[in-house]
């Protein structure tokens with residue numbers, strides 16, 4: 001049994017459940033977001049696979065209906081998971097020869113991320 005391979009496969013594939021072709025599957029969006037949050041906070045190898053798996057979702061058209069207060073069903077759950085995962089990505093000071101994650105406060109909520117990201121000019 002290769003538990004890291006299963007986690008890596010889940011990390012790579014799970015974000016695709018937020019794309020339109022998976023809508024008919026009827027998978028609970030809260031469960032997808034909970035799993036995405038756990039994957040985003042996983043060790044580096046899993047987190048890297050999760051980031052790669054997110055790419056097709058970021059490229060999908062945004063479906064946020066800001067005027068109705070309806071968040072984007074594609075990007076919002078993933079963005080929430082990414083922000084939650086950032087909380088444990090910084091290492092604290094050296095203590096007894098090792099460094100433990102330094103949990104950061106949650107970031108300020110942001111609107112649905114745009115794709116492609118804005119460019120500096």
Ligand SMILES: [Zn+2]
Nearest residue numbers: 062072075112
């Ligand atoms: Zn969106």
